[in-house]
Amino acid sequence: xxxxxxxxxxxxxxxxxxxxxxxxxxxxxxxxxxxxxxxxxxxxxxxxxxxxxxxxxxxxxxxxxxxxxxxxxxxxxxxxxxxxxxxxxxxxxxxxxxxxxxxxxxxxxxxxxxxxxxxxxxxxxxxxxxxxxxxxxxxxxxxxxxxxxxxxxxxxxxxxxxxxxxxxxxxxxxxxxxxxxxxxxxxxxxxxxxxxxxxxxxxxxxxxxxxxxxxxxxxxxxxxxxxxxxxxxxxxxxxxxxxxxxxxxxxxxxxxxxxxxxxxxxxxxxxxxxxxxxxxxxxxxxxxxxxxxxxxxxxxxxxxxxxxxxxxxxxxxxxxxxxxxxxxxxxxxxxxxxxxxxxxxxxxxxxxxxxxxxxxxxxxxxxxxxxxxxxxxxxxxxxxxxxxxxxxxxxx
Amino acid sequence: xxxxxxxxxxxxxxxxxxxxxxxxxxxxxxxxxxxxxxxxxxxxxxxxxxxxxxxxxxxxxxxxxxxxxxxxxxxxxxxxxxxxxxxxxxxxxxxxxxxxxxxxxxxxxxxxxxxxxxxxxxxxxxxxxxxxxxxxxxxxxxxxxxxxxxxxxxxxxxxxxxxxxxxxxxxxxxxxxxxxxxxxxxxxxxxxxxxxxxxxxxxxxxxxxxxxxxxx
Numbered sequence: 001x002x003x004x005x006x007x008x009x010x011x012x013x014x015x016x017x018x019x020x021x022x023x024x025x026x027x028x029x030x031x032x033x034x035x036x037x038x039x040x041x042x043x044x045x046x047x048x049x050x051x052x053x054x055x056x057x058x059x060x061x062x063x064x065x066x067x068x069x070x071x072x073x074x075x076x077x078x079x080x081x082x083x084x085x086x087x088x089x090x091x092x093x094x095x096x097x098x099x100x101x102x103x104x105x106x107x108x109x110x111x112x113x114x115x116x117x118x119x120x121x122x123x124x125x126x127x128x129x130x131x132x133x134x135x136x137x138x139x140x141x142x143x144x145x146x147x148x149x150x151x152x153x154x155x156x157x158x159x160x161x162x163x164x165x166x167x168x169x170x171x172x173x174x175x176x177x178x179x180x181x182x183x184x185x186x187x188x189x190x191x192x193x194x195x196x197x198x199x200x201x202x203x204x205x206x207x208x209x210x211x212x213x214x215x216x217x218x219x220x221x222x223x224x225x226x227x228x229x230x231x232x233x234x235x236x237x238x239x240x241x242x243x244x245x246x247x248x249x250x251x252x253x254x255x256x257x258x259x260x261x262x263x264x265x266x267x268x269x270x271x272x273x274x275x276x277x278x279x280x281x282x283x284x285x286x287x288x289x290x291x292x293x294x295x296x297x298x299x300x301x302x303x304x305x306x307x308x309x310x311x312x313x314x315x316x317x318x319x320x321x322x323x324x325x326x327x328x329x330x331x332x333x334x335x336x337x338x339x340x341x342x343x344x345x346x347x348x349x350x351x352x353x354x355x356x357x358x359x360x361x362x363x364x365x366x367x368x369x370x371x372x373x374x375x376x377x378x379x380x381x382x383x384x385x386x387x388x389x390x391x392x393x394x395x396x
Numbered sequence: 397x398x399x400x401x402x403x404x405x406x407x408x409x410x411x412x413x414x415x416x417x418x419x420x421x422x423x424x425x426x427x428x429x430x431x432x433x434x435x436x437x438x439x440x441x442x443x444x445x446x447x448x449x450x451x452x453x454x455x456x457x458x459x460x461x462x463x464x465x466x467x468x469x470x471x472x473x474x475x476x477x478x479x480x481x482x483x484x485x486x487x488x489x490x491x492x493x494x495x496x497x498x499x500x501x502x503x504x505x506x507x508x509x510x511x512x513x514x515x516x517x518x519x520x521x522x523x524x525x526x527x528x529x530x531x532x533x534x535x536x537x538x539x540x541x542x543x544x545x546x547x548x549x550x551x552x553x554x555x556x557x558x559x560x561x562x563x564x565x566x567x568x569x570x571x572x573x574x575x576x577x578x579x580x581x582x583x584x585x586x587x588x589x590x591x592x593x594x595x596x597x598x599x600x601x602x603x604x605x606x607x608x609x610x611x612x
Contacts, residue, residue, distance in 0.1 A: 001499040001509065009500075010490040055490055300448065302546075303476015303504040305469045350530040389556075391437065391483065 003308065007315035014288055021280045022320055026327030027161075027372065029363050032333020034265055036359050037244075043256075048071070050248040051122035052097075054230045057081070057089065057237060058219035060252045063246035064255060070101055070219040073111050075186050080216035081243050083196075090222055094229035096391045097121065100217040102199040105159040105170065109143040111158050114199035114217070122221065129153050130179025135198035138242030139175040143183035144190050151177050159192075159202065173202045178225040278370040281320055285313065285378035296382055298388035306383045313379040314372070316317070319372025323366045328389050331345045332363075397425045398460070399553045399586035400445065405454035407440055410515050417441055417454075421570040425555070427604045429597055430590040432606030438590040441606075442556050444562050445588075446479055447471040459553040476505030480547030480585070482576065484559040487543035488531040494542045495527040498549045505550045517545040520582075521575065535566065536564075540572050544603055555580050557589040561596060 011018055047084055049072050054089040058066045059079030089098045099122070102114030111117075118133050125142075129152035134139050141151055151157060156174045175194065183189055220243075224230045230247065244249035289296070296309055333356075401423040407413040415437035422428055430438055443449040445456055447463045455465040459478045465471055479585060488497050498514035518524045521541040531539055542562075547555050557576060561569035573589075580587040588604075589596055597603055 001496065001503040005496075006500060006503070009491045010488070168414065226425045298483075298489060299500075299504065300472070301446065301475070301481045301483075303472050303506070305472045307469070308504070387446075388439070388443045391443075 003311055005277040007312050007319060010288075010292070010312060010316050010321060013292070014240065014284065017284045019322055021284055022323045022327060023262055023278055023320065025274065025279055025324030026331055028270050028277055029325055029328025029367055030331025030335065031266065031270035031273060032366065033329055033360060033363055034335045035069060035270065036340075036357060036362065037261065037332060037336045038231055040357050040359060041262060041336075046252045048123070048184075050252065052185065052223050053122055053221045053248055054224045055222040055233055055244050055245045055247055056219050057085070057222065057243055060140075060242065060244050063244060064251045065321075066219065066244065066246045067251040068255075069103070069246050071187070072111075072220065073191065077218045080218055081220070083215040083217050083380065085241070086217060089222065092233075095222050096224055096225045096235055097223040099221045100196055101219045101221060103197045103218045104199060105202060107157055107159050107175075107192060108148065110190055110192055111385075112194060112199070114194055114196035116196070116237075118190070119193065119221070120181075122223070123184050125184045125186075125188045125190045126182050127179045128182040130177070133178055135195060136201050137173065137175050137194050138178045138194060138198070138317065140179040140180050140181060140193045141177060142191045142193070145192055146180045149288030153177050160294035170202050178247060190248075190341075205252060227345050234307075255272045274366060274370055277324065278374045281317060281371065285317060285374060286381065289313070289378045289381040293385065293390040295365070296377035296385040297387040300385060300387045301391075308387070309382040310379045311386060313382045318368060319369040321367040321374075322364070324370075325367035328363055329360065350361060398422070398476075399424055399426070399458070400588065401457045402441075402445075405441070406529055407437065407444060415440055417606065417608075418434060419595045419602060422554070422602075424584055424586060425581060426602060427587040427600045428589070428602035429492040429600045429602055430588055430606065431589075431592065431597070434593060436606040438592075438606060439558065442558055442588075442590055445464045445554075445556060446481070447475050456567065458561055475505055476501070477507070477550055478553045480550065480552040481554045482543050482560050483564055487539055488546070492530050493530055494523070494534070497531070497542065498546050501546050501549055507550055514545075514549055516549050517549045518542070521545045521579070527570060530553070535569060537571070541575065544579055548579055548585065552584060552585055555587045556587050556588065557591075559591055559593070560589060561593050562593065564587060566595065569593070569595050585610055589612065 020213070053071055054064055056070050058070060058077070059081055061078030065075050066078045068076040083100070086098060086100045097118060099116055103111060105112040127140070128143070141149070146152070155177045155394055157177070158174045159170050161168045161170065161257045175198065181188060196217060217250070222233070224233060234245040234247065254273060300310060397423055401420070402417055403419045405417040406523060408608070415438065420428070430441065432488060441447065444451060445458065445463065447465050451463065458474065461474060463471065488494070489500065492500060495514055498517060499509065499511065502510055502514065515527060517522055518527055523538055523541050523545070524540060526534060531542070534542065538586045549562050559565055560576060561572055564572060564575070575585060576589070589600065
C-alpha cells in the first residue's frame with residue numbers, strides 16, 4: 001500500500017464519470033495529435049517534394065498554381081510553353097540543371113509525367129527493378145503507383161486524358177512498364193514517368209498541328225548554380241520572356257500562411273475540447289470530494305496528514321490525465337492512419353508519413369497541465385477535510 | 397503503564413456553553429465506557445484525544461505523549477500509531493478490499509508494510525478468508541470484525557470506539573462488545589467506548605459519565 005494505490009482505490013468509486021472525462025480529454029488531445037501529425041507531415045512532404053528544385057518556369061498565371069501543379073502534382077497546370085524555351089534555359093550559364101515536364105494524362109489517378117531521367121536527381125530516386133525510360137511509350141513507375149496499380153516490369157497499360165485519369169482513354173497508344181523506382185517518400189512515389197515524346201505521341205490526334213514546330217511542355221524545373229542566381233533568375237525570366245518563374249519555397253510559405261487560419265480554427269476547437277474535459281474532471285473530482293467526506297475523514301483517523309490527502313487527489317487527477325494522453329495519442333495516430341489509408345489516391349495527403357514526432361511531447365504536457373489545474377480545487381477541499389464534522393453526521 | 401490521562405479538559409464551541417470533561421486515567425488493559433446523553437460531548441472528547449480537534453484548555457496524554465495538534469504531521473503519526481478507532485456506521489473504506497483496509501492503516505501510520513501481520517489480525521477475528529472481498533459484499537457482523545481487526549493491526553496502546561453497538565440488536569451488540577473487549581485485552585490495549593447505549597455498562601467495569609450540558 002502506498003499513496004499511488006490509495007489514489008487508484010479512490011478512482012474506483014466512480015468509474016463511469018471518470019471514463020467519460022478520459023474519453024473527452026482523449027478526443028481533445030487526439031485532435032491536437034492529428035493536427036501535429038498532419039501539419040508536420042505536410043511540412044516534411046513539402047520540403048522533400050520541393051527537392052532540389054529552385055525554380056519552375058511555366059506559362060503565366062498564378063505562381064502558386066504553377067508550383068502546385070508541377071512540383072507537388074496537386075493542381076491543374078497553368079498552360080504550356082514552347083519546347084524551344086527548354087533549350088534556351090539549358091544554355092543559361094546560371095542554371096546547372098533544367099528538366100522539362102509534360103503533364104496532361106493520368107492512369108487511375110496517378111499522373112503521367114513526361115520528363116528526362118535528370119528529373120530523378122532532384123529526389124535522389126533510384127530504380128528498384130527494370131531499366132530507365134528511353135523510347136516513347138516506355139514508362140517507369142513510382143513505388144506507390146506501381147503497388148496501387150499492381151503493375152510490374154513488362155506489363156502494359158493505357159493512360160487517360162486529364163490529370164484525374166477519368167477522361168477519354170488513349171487505348172490506341174499503350175505504355176510499356178520498363179522499370180519501378182524504389183520508394184523515396186516524395187511525390188515521385190506517386191508518379192508514372194515517361195519520355196516527353198510519349199506525351200506528344202499520345203496527343204497527336206488531339207491537336208492537328210505540325211508535330212515538330214508546335215511541341216510544347218508544361219514547365220521546366222530548374223536548379224540554379226548559386227543562391228544568388230535563385231534570386232536574380234526570376235527577374236530575368238519574368239521581364240525578358242512571356243513566361244513566369246516561380247520559387248517553390250516562396251509559394252509553399254505563402255500557401256501555409258493561407259492554411260494557417262484553418263489550422264487555427266481546428267486548434268481552437270481542440271482547445272475547447274480539452275478545456276471542457278478539464279472542467280468535467282474538476283466537477284467530477286469536486287463532487288466526489290463531497291461524497292467521500294467520510295472516507296477522507298476515515299483516512300485522517302488512520303493517521304493521514306492533510307498533505308497526503310492533497311497529494312492523493314492530485315495523483316488521481318494525473319492518473320486520469322495520463323490515461324487521457326494515452327487515449328489521445330492512440331486516437332490521433334489511428335485517425336492519421338485512416339486518413340492516409342482511405343483518402344483517394346493522388347490527393348496531396350495520401351502518402352503522408354505518420355510516424356511519431358518529437359512535437360507530440362506536447363500531448364502529455366497538455367494532459368498533465370489540464371489534470372493539475374482540475375486537481376487544485378478538489379485537492380484543497382481534501383486537504384481541509386474537517387474530520388469532526390464529517391463524522392458528526394454519524395450519530396448524535 | 398498509563399495509556400490515557402485527561403486533566404482539566406474543557407472545550408467550547410463558538411456561541412455554546414463550555415463542555416467540561418472529568419479527569420480520568422486509563423492503564424494498559426483497562427476498559428471504560430464513556431457515557432452521557434446526546435450533546436454531552438462524547439464525540440468531541442474522542443476527537444480531542446485523537447488530535448483532530450484543537451485543544452483549548454487542559455491536557456490529554458496518550459501513551460505518555462501530550463496530544464498537540466499544532467505538531468501537524470507528527471500528531472497525525474502519533475494518532476495512526478497509538479490509537480485504533482472503531483466507528484458506528486462508516487467503518488471501512490468502501491473501494492478497498494478488507495486486506496487493503498488493513499494495509500492502508502499500516503501505511504498511514506508509517507508502519508513497515510506487513511501483509512502477514514494484517515492477515516494475522518484478520519484470522520484472529522475469523523475472517524481471513526474474506527481478505528480479498530470488498531466491504532460491500534460482507535454481512536454487518538463481518539464488517540464489524542474487519543473494523544476491529546483494522547483498529548488493532550498497528551498494535552495501538554489505545555482503542556477508541558464510537559457507538560459500536562447503537563444500531564445492533566441485543567445478541568449482535570453482545571457479540572460485538574465481547575469481540576472488541578476480548579481483542580483489546582488480548583493485545584494489551586486500553587479501550588474507551590463512547591456510547592449512550594446502556595447495554596455497554598454491563599460489559600465494562602469503569603464508567604466515565606459526562607453530565608448533560610453544564611448549566612450556565
